[in-house]
Amino acid sequence: MEIGILGSGVVGRALAAGYARHGHGVRIGTRQAQVEGVPSAPPAEVVRGADLVVIAVNGHVAVDLVRSVAAELEGKVLVDATNPLEPSEGGMGLFVGTTDSLGEQIQRAVPGARVVKAYNTVGNALMVDPDLPGGPPTMFLAGDDVDAKALVTSLLEETGWDVADLGGIEASRWLEAMCMAWVAYGARTGTWTHAFRLLRS
């Protein structure tokens, strides 16, 4: 699969390296002239050539960025890995919730894209091929398009994840809140290699 990743931060680069290991074609869409070690190009060009796009940019710029490539995103699967993080006096917080979410804002901004919220409840170090003593952790996802979720599920399973579908894109509200539980545990323990796992009967 040809995978386009928007954003060359730690998440974009971790996903690029991981997908490449699994034999996928990867390009990063970026404002930078180039990204070391990864093929890159302006966002619109990367989206145009991709079978699947992951957005991994600062939450504050995510909606504007997808709007700027709305034509290229028409019909495409858009995996939203962002979180609406905002520093606050008490530590980190979210700039949207609990009656809306960044995932929903992104879907509304590009109604022609098939948005799947995923990757936002785990740190970049574990995003591809997580290797934890308790076995595969669970990637929670949300989105309105069943076929898009099936494609993302197969990519996640191929890269070491158990997958739990929370339903429509509005469940991003709870996924973005879950991110804060992940951050709170990390901040309290000073460790950043934990992940959620759903136990089912």
Ligand SMILES: NC(=O)c1ccc[n+]([C@@H]2O[C@H](COP(=O)([O-])OP(=O)(O)OC[C@H]3O[C@@H](n4cnc5c(N)ncnc54)[C@H](OP(=O)(O)O)[C@@H]3O)[C@@H](O)[C@H]2O)c1
């Ligand atoms: N860090 C994690 O472990 C983690 C885990 C789960 C989810 N997330 C979420 O994933 C997203 C990416 O996180 P990150 O830690 O990789 O990095 P980040 O610092 O949140 O931002 C990543 C990228 O955003 C892009 N960007 C585009 N336009 C921008 C603008 N005007 N101002 C600032 N940045 C802009 C930049 O890419 P270019 O310079 O290439 O354009 C930058 O490298 C965030 O929404 C974050 O909340 C992060």
